[in-house]
Amino acid sequence: MNVSLVVFQGPSASGKSTLQALLGLPRIVTWTSRAPRAGELDGVDYHFAPRQTLERMKDAGDMLETSEYRGHLYGTSLASIEGTARGAGLRSIVLDASGARVARALLGERALLLGVAASRAECEARLLARGSDAAQIAARLAGYDEEIAALSGCDLIVRSGDGALERAGEIVQALRPLLGA
Ligand SMILES: Nc1nc2c(ncn2[C@@H]2O[C@H](COP(=O)(O)OP(=O)(O)O)[C@@H](O)[C@H]2O)c(=O)[nH]1
Ligand SMILES: Nc1ncnc2c1ncn2[C@@H]1O[C@H](COP(=O)(O)OP(=O)(O)O)[C@@H](O)[C@H]1O
CATH class of the missing domain: 3.40.50.300 (P-loop containing nucleotide triphosphate hydrolases)
Structure with missing residues (x-):
């Protein structure tokens, strides 16, 4: 396999x-509600967005999964993982x-x-x-x-x-x- x-x-x-x-x-690249650290770039290290944005994506069914970690929300969007299951x-x-x-x-x-x-x-x-x-x-x-x-x-x-x-x-x-x- x-x-x-x-x-x-x-x-x-x-x-x-x-x-x-x-x-x-x-x-x-996954999503997070935490603030970028020095040197981290939006869209490169993470998609940085307010918690409400991630929650809206989750409610809309746009997330494969989400996780709470140390007071912040993280998540993998379905769009970002698309193709992986098909072996792209x-x-x-x-x-x-x-x-x-x-x-x-x-x-x-x-x-x-x-x-x-x-x-x-x-x-x-x-x-x-x-x-x-x-x-x-x-x-x-x-x-x-x-x-x-x-x-x-x-x-x-x-x-x-x-x-x-x-x-x-x-x-x-x-x-x-x-x-x-
Ligand atoms: N389930 C899940 N965990 C994530 C996602 N993105 C990042 N993480 C995890 O969130 C945790 C915190 O990540 P981060 O804030 O970058 O802190 P670090 O591990 O100290 O670099 C780590 O364990 C990551 O593996 C995601 O989309 N989904
Ligand atoms: N084997 C290693 N020896 C020394 N420093 C390391 C090693 N691996 C990572 N680092 C340093 O430790 C810090 C945390 O590493 P990072 O890869 O960002 O961790 P994580 O993604 O697990 O939070 C970075 O500054 C990195 O340069």
Whole structure:
């Protein structure tokens, strides 16, 4: 069975987006009601929109799935995922555990769930480096244990240890033949 969607899942600042960029597949851009971080671009990192817009899309049946995460609403639009079920080329997406379950239900084995793990201390240091304040870091790490435990639902787990970016890149590149990419 050919993989059509690589789903990155893992705790905050575990390195999901970094590994996704290293893999270099077309990305499905999801929606969020949270504010952009410094350097994040609308339509590139996320579609940034007010919560009401996301709720309207959800009520109109335009969302495949939505998820509440740390006080914000996230969601994958049906339009963005269109074609994936028909095998219109290999793509990637970053989702939490509930979103990953929806991807699995929709695509079965054509979704490859890739868990990204890093230690709590590594995630904390990266959040600090990303400019988060103490309250934001505490909120982000509150779900750490649960998010690590949820990686048991993944097909494969990559450890994104500090200083291991190069190695992570190699691991991700090693996936390419497996994916037919
Ligand atoms: N279910 C679902 N989760 C999403 C979606 N977009 C992003 N996420 C998840 O939302 C969580 C928060 O993402 P973000 O605010 O970018 O924080 P980060 O994980 O600290 O970079 C992460 O676990 C993402 O995987 C989506 O459309 N649906
Ligand atoms: N293996 C790694 N070693 C060191 N720093 C990393 C590693 N992976 C990611 N980072 C850094 O950690 C921060 C969070 O990574 P990111 O990929 O945005 O995490 P996520 O998408 O899981 O929230 C970024 O500043 C990134 O450059």
